[in-house]
Amino acid sequence: MESTLKKYLGFSHFRPYQKEIVEQILEGKDCLVVMATGSGKSLCYQVPPLIAKKTAVVISPLISLMQDQVMALKQRGIRAEYLSSAQTDRSVHSNAESGRYDILYMTPEKACLLEASFWSRLLDSGICLLAVDEAHCISEWGHNFRVEYKQLDRLRDVLSNVPFVGLTATATEKVRRDIINSLKLQFPYVTIGSFDRKNLFYSVKSFDRGNAFLNEFVKEISTYVDKAGSILIYCTTVKDVEQIFESLREAGIEAGIYHGQMSNKAREESHRSFIRDEFYVMVATIAFGMGIDKPNVRYVIHYGCPKSLESYYQESGRCGRDGIPSFCQLYYTRSDFAKADFYCADARTPDQRKAIMESFMAAQRYCTLSTCRRKFLLEYFGEKCSYDKCGTCDNCTNIKKESDMAREAFLLLACIQACGGHWGLNLPVDVLRGSRSKKIIDAQFDKLPFHSLGKELSANWWKALAYQLISHDYLVETFRDMYKTVRVGPKGMQFLKSCSPDQQPPLYLPLTPEMMGNEVNKDAAGGVGLVNGLSQLEFDGLSQAEDQLYKVLVQERMKLARDNGTAPYALCGDLTLRKITLTRPSTRARLANIDGVNQHFLKTYGDHLLQTIQNLSKELNLSLDGELNVESPMPRTVATVPNNKKLAPAKFEAWKMWQENGLTIQQIANHPARAAPIKEQTVFEYILEAGKEGCSIDWARLCLEIGLTQEISKNIQDAVLKVGKEKLKPIKNELPEEVSYSQIKICLLMQEMGILMKVISSSDHKVDESPYGTTKLSERYSRSCQMDVTQSNLEPMFDSVDDLISSTKRQKIDVKVEQSAEVEEATESSVLNWLSNFKDGVLLSDLLEHFNGSTEESLIDLLNNMEGEFLIYKKNNHFKLM
């Protein structure tokens, strides 16, 4: 499975759950896959046909989405096509039934219209699964109900022995049951992954749609648009779309536009240009969205409150699908909240109306929330969240002003309770503000002791307080008889019980912009907040020369994509391009080894790309064939700036000097600005603590500075296995004298954070080729370990620890060669044959030991060739069979 993954899709690892799902499908089981947007659900139905060599049929709701998927799959050497009214190639139908496609997409309408003979021919040719993408469309409880999806159950009888797979990113318990029943899934294998999109930063701001805001907004977009990646702006009305589009155009920013009032052709054109990077900003209504898999969207901006929290999650989920930190910004005004009737207009039954209202209310709560947004999102989708602060949303990172609002909260809660708890917010607020409307007089609420007690504050102020109280569970908002009502919840009742009219216990709540008044709002907001958001994103540091190389490679990818009539991302993603920039491979084998490079890409564009890299690297004075020092499978967090509340200023300063200003630990400890030097050990601890708080750390540099090699790391891990990690002393006792506490600490932290330690090497640190022999090398190795760990310019004296280890083993092999008469020579077939015995692969040293009839040089040559031919691949320094 891994080799198929690498060969066709270019990836070296399955993401969580993918492999198990593929296995279950291959065993013929029905599956329900509920996983986050952008988590890689498609791969679960894309891999089985490549292994089973039978067609996978995929039902997908949108033609444009199918076209994008087919385009991207073809760039991976996968035979994919779609059947729909938009298909102009008549041969697709007959090719499809003859099983000539690995993956065949079709709309639900088409699937239901296809005659039985089509299905029986396809069954004869071989069909390995039927996948229903965006399966929540099947349920009336889903936010995107599509009546055609309901008829898909007919296919169950036609394809009785074929595994059915339902996939969705948003499904409540009810929707899940609906999917299982409607698709008639038999004892399905159900996977419910986390909804957490760790690389996304969430932020919300209130705004007005005035010109001043729009001008500022466009200005901030223009500062970002030059940086790599795309921006997607979602509006709730066509009018907003057109206004923003015009403003961008006037500011000279090339953008696309997409909404339901455009012709089909114009929409298609706009969609195509966006995914092909012909412009980087798209302004659209939500008509543009479901299933857009453009991996490098860095910003998703909502210009207005979305119609439901589910759709917000889907739309914001278009952001950062390549795993690179990205930013979701939402702007709302209170007038957006008055659109409930508009959204409910489509509801055909009271149940549907209730469902629409409830999810719209959840979106409103998300807007006005003062607690962690990620936690709120996750809990809405039924996921348990153990923390209160994620550290990667505005509410967790902004320092908020809090104020004791006990008296105001008492008045509002008591008033709501006195009014009977079955009104919306307007009525109790009007009572507090002294209104004498007919409704209030008729109900005799003007006689209540609270009447007029809150008239010095605006209605919006009181509503903002009410939303704070809802967000902290003092008030409960519900939808009853077509209307929203608020009542005092148990926590609110508890609070009321502890109050008297003259005295209330303190109740500290965050001040929202509305509560602070417009002036303060503007200051606290820092403009429209987009650029502010940019500082939260972590871009991995490329040097100036590397940045130049990266930009040229982006251009080169664009040119290649245009020549081939496809989108740049379909060739390879930004993350892959970054890795290519950082490693600058010189051979096909090294290029093949980079995550995201598949066989088709290598064969089609590999040589051209290698030539470009070689020429440019020479021009820019960059060395070739570097290694990625420390590898983290996914960016773990989006915040580079720590949660200041948790990190003391001295620690923050130390981290900043080390990480951002590039000073060594020694330099920081003895910095001239200090009254007196501090211990280097203290500085080291500060940096580690910042790392724990989510600050980005250049781990490779830190390991180098502390002298932590892969070998030492391995020894530490062995010691931990033996004595546990609760106490440092027993670990230290297990290790050679020279291994320091600092090395143990950093190793434990990296392990805890899931950071893998790869080879710490640098092409600048070349092995001295003098004829020392292995003993000398080991001596030098152990000497380097004994060096002062805080020494700033610690340079390993060997190319890599692995080189050292393999040198050591090589000597052992040489001895063996003398003793053993059996000499085996490495050839393509002998290597393939031997590798087939080792599921987890073997090291270069193992190969050298076994194929002792070949020289190291010739063996490496052979391996390179075989990697380039996709016969073998290298993962964690192990050679494995494809």
Ligand SMILES: Nc1ncnc2c1ncn2[C@@H]1O[C@H](COP(=O)(O)OP(=O)(O)OP(=O)(O)O)[C@@H](O)[C@H]1O
């Ligand atoms: N194992 C993997 N390694 C690296 N990248 C992956 C892997 N699996 C998927 N991806 C990438 O992740 C991105 C999102 O994948 P995919 O489109 O399958 O998401 P999805 O779960 O279907 O999202 P949505 O519900 O929004 O459609 C794609 O660009 C895909 O290439």
